[in-house]
Amino acid sequence: MGASQKDFESAVNQVKLLKKDPGNEVKLKLYALYKQATEGPCNTPKPGLFDLINKAKWDAWNALGDLPKETARQNYVDLVSGLRSSSDSSSQVKPEADKKQAGYETLVITSEDHITKIMLNRPAKKNALNTQMYQEIMLALEAASKDDSTITVFTGSGDYYSSGNDLTNFTDIPPGGVEEKAKNGAILLRDFVDCFIDFPKPLVAVVNGPAVGISVTVLGLFDLVYASDRATFHTPFSHLGQTPEGCSSYTFPKIMGLAKAVEMLIFGKKLTAGEAYAQGLVTEVFPDSTFEKEVWTRLKAYSKLPRNAMRISKQIIRNHEKEKLHAINAEESSILQERWLSDECVNAVMNFLSQKAKL
């Protein structure tokens, strides 16, 4: 028998009493199930691109499609019951969690010296970007665009900058099947890259180690890229049956010339930091032993420059390309939507997942 209205109302009240913040992904699930259980399928207009929080809520609700109200009610009650038991058994907060800015689970965000630092924080998975991390990065960029920092910095925790898209993202198939999965992935990718195209302040990548896939391609949208001499830059798209994203089909040929861009984007040539510097993708390379010290000294000095002058200069330099970049991003995302359904891509991902294949 399904959950009664009373069970549902009691679960709604229990959510308010949870000892531990369940995180954004779970909160979105709760929101979507609540709306579905009380109002049925999503019936409101899609919020605008920059209304990130309401858009994330709308996407979550809309993703439930025609799920019956009774099932949504039951799923809500089950989810809350799971949260209650995990909240009760883990009320001792881990020291690491204390350091993180509230609300983020996959990132550590700090603000100091007028610099907002967004650190990718899944070191055990080489900072692979799962769905939650994509969403949190979009929220973090929106917040950084409005805070009082002058520059925003991305870096990775542990030995990697990032191993790119988390290939296990492909395993979580929604009720609408693989087509819906690919469609949602393309929407997420497009929204994610749009945030980088539109980011108004100087954006800096502190590439502390190897970078793979989408963590490399979006570098073409950054304003400074500092790399440790341990970093490498790898876009193994053909190996994965995939195609370029992050506007790299446009920015890479423009930055490094067609021949070198083809070597990376079609043939998957992995570049050392020195090669990436020679080809204009990296601004400067530092010895790993002094990387952090040198880079942060430099950035702290830059962060004292007048905020508005830097923002307006970025606008002048970048604005005339914005429309083109949005169009390229839309095209790359829609091509990838098809690619993700291809045998080539499915086989490559299965290969990674089954054998933990090294590229």
Ligand SMILES: CCCC/C=C/CC(=O)SCCNC(=O)CCNC(=O)[C@H](O)C(C)(C)COP(=O)(O)OP(=O)(O)OC[C@H]1O[C@@H](n2cnc3c(N)ncnc32)[C@H](O)[C@@H]1OP(=O)(O)O
């Ligand atoms: C929705 C938007 C979609 C946008 C699309 C973007 C396209 C891309 O980004 S393509 C690039 C995708 N990335 C990869 O193909 C990299 C795959 N990973 C690897 O080849 C290797 O893991 C590595 C070379 C990065 C590191 O090798 P190493 O031997 O040093 O460490 P591992 O033992 O392999 O890794 C530790 C741990 O982390 C997991 N992991 C690492 N990278 C990923 C990843 N990209 N996706 C999922 N999981 C990853 C790895 O499986 C290990 O996990 P376990 O400890 O559980 O075995």
